[in-house]
Amino acid sequence: MLRVTGLTKHYRTADEDVAVLRGVDLTLATGESVALTGESGSGKSTLLHLIAGLDAADSGEIRLGDTLISALGDAGRAELRRDRLGLVFQQFNLIPSLTVSDNLAFQSRIAGRHDPAWHDELVERLGLGALLKRYPEQLSGGQQQRVAIGRALAPKPLLLLADEPTGNLDEDTADEVLRLARDLVVRTGCGFLMVTHSARLAATLDRQVTLHAGVIA
Incomplete structure (x- = not known):
């Protein structure tokens, strides 16, 4: 369902050209949950952002189903995020002026796939x-992250991407939030790729892959 091949990404600083990803290969099957681990600076978030179309790779391919993400322009990547991807970040990124109900429905309404029955099940x-x-x-951190996960899954995306989604939560709340996310991923049948520093949380997913110095170790 997701295939990443030979992916590279460099960033130019004032003094040097920094290679963040050095030819990453990664696959993820439909319905599979994968934890992406590695030390700080190994390129985990960069890889996730490239898959999400939030940035463009220097070389290599990212293919989601039959769509070659790495060949899309800005507009195509934005459409992909709207229609086929769910994104959850450490910062909850809820819309302050919307209620929980409206935040939960926001992504599915934009995608034109709001399903009242699925909305009620998520609630x-x-x-x-x-x-x-x-x-x-008016919500706790754990409550906000539950809303963020529900918002991401409301359109029933093909792939859910999560970047340290429990990083701002205490251990018990993190366990609860991740359990709910895994259950809902199974319910929808989408793929799930999660960046995490926690070996304990990574062990709860189907598979773990580790980035080291910009390559899959």
């Missing part, structure tokens, strides 16, 4: 029923 599975009329500032 129930994520334990958000009593919070629907609240605003993000």
Whole structure:
């Protein structure tokens, strides 16, 4: 479902050209959950951002289903994120002026795939029923991340990408949030790629891959 081949990415600093990714190969099957681990600076977030189309690679290919992401321009990558990808970050990125219910439905409405029955199931599975009329500032960190996960999964994306989604949460809350995410990923059948520093959380997914110095170790 996801195939990354020979991916490279460099960044130019004032003094030098820094190679962040040096020919990364990665595959992910439909319905599979994969943890992407590695030390700080190994290129994990860069790889995730390239797959999400938030940045362009220097060389190599990223293919999601039948779409060659690495060949798309800015508009094509934005359309891909809207229609086929779900994104969850360490910062919850909820819209402050929208209620929980409207935040939850935001992505699916933009994608034109809002499903009221699935919306209601997400509310129930994520334990958000009593919070629907609240605003993000009225929620705990764990509650905000549950809304963010629900928003990402509401359009039933082909692939869910998560960059340290539990990094701002305590251990018990992190465990609960990741359990809910895994359950909903299984329910939708989408792929799940998660960047994490936690070996404990990584071990709960189907497979782990490690980036070291810009390559898959």
